[in-house]
Amino acid sequence: MKDKAGLADLLSEACRQMGCSWFALSHHVDFLAAPERGIRVHNYPAEWAQWFDERKLGLTDPVHRESQRRMAGFLWHHMKAERAEDEAILSEARRHGIGDGLTVPAHLPGHAHGSVSFAWKPGGVASADALQFARMIGGTAFDAARLLAHPDLAHIGPRLTRRQREVLIWSAKGESIRRIGLRLGLSPDTVREHLRNARQRYDANGGITLTVRALYDGDISFEDIAKR
Incomplete structure (x- = not known):
């Protein structure tokens, strides 16, 4: 895998295997304010990505918040809305063609929280089998993206003997x-x-x-x- 386009191709193939439409590998940061602080590879509709970024949802999106509390992946339909705006955000996602989904958290020491998500169009349902498949590839995919963005990290050994x-x-x-x-x-x-x-x-x-x-x-x- 030589670049982000190659990673996007692999995530697209994972979508095909699971029968979903969308993928998003992303750090949970404000990409409009500081794009250099994070990694993001996705195929979400451009209008949704713009709406999401303009409202600085990288840190407060309900899916991102849920992933920061978990180590293993989870199905979106198992989440419960905690804030008044959560249902509005999920409703807006559905308006842009993003329905149910699943997320695998990516927590790496020294870095912002991140996650790898896969989503279905409205009417589709994320399954336990799809979640198991995503868990197998999510961490590896995120680590590959991190090394593509910062190739020097691949040569850094442990600080301590x-x-x-x-x-x-x-x-x-x-x-x-x-x-x-x-x-x-x-x-x-x-x-x-x-x-x-x-x-x-x-x-x-x-x-x-x-x-x-x-x-x-x-x-x-x-x-x-x-x-x-």
Whole structure:
């Protein structure tokens, strides 16, 4: 896949496989104000995209809000309108030929929330089988779009060395310097050195700041910290 047109072709083929009409791979940002902050590849009607952007719905659209609360994909007809304007937005979408659909969230540390959506024309219904198919391809498609927009990201390795990462994870679990050393077969001074070097890499002035930045950047995960 060399460009966004190639990605759009793949998403169109996914639409064909699911029997839907529309696709939208997008970060949840205000594209009129700051188009450089996000990625968007879609085949929605131009009039709908303009209406959507003019009202700055990238951050407040009910489908986008729902996806920010979920890790797995969901069917639109399972959503409940939470705000007075939600039904008006969905009604306007139907007026532009966009009916039921499904969305797969894309949450990447250090980046704005995003999602991959597929939609049917009014009268069509998104199915559980289609959702399962979309879940299989959604994350991969979004990652491909991210690398197409920022090819330099493909060459960025982890910020922390393996030892720095191990020491930080045990520190985030609440272990003392001495116990971390015993677990990893390191002297207390070596443990301190690894943590100090990790803080320098992240320009962090304390352990909590280091942990938050490493979590945000994806060097460590909540699962790493929760593991016994």
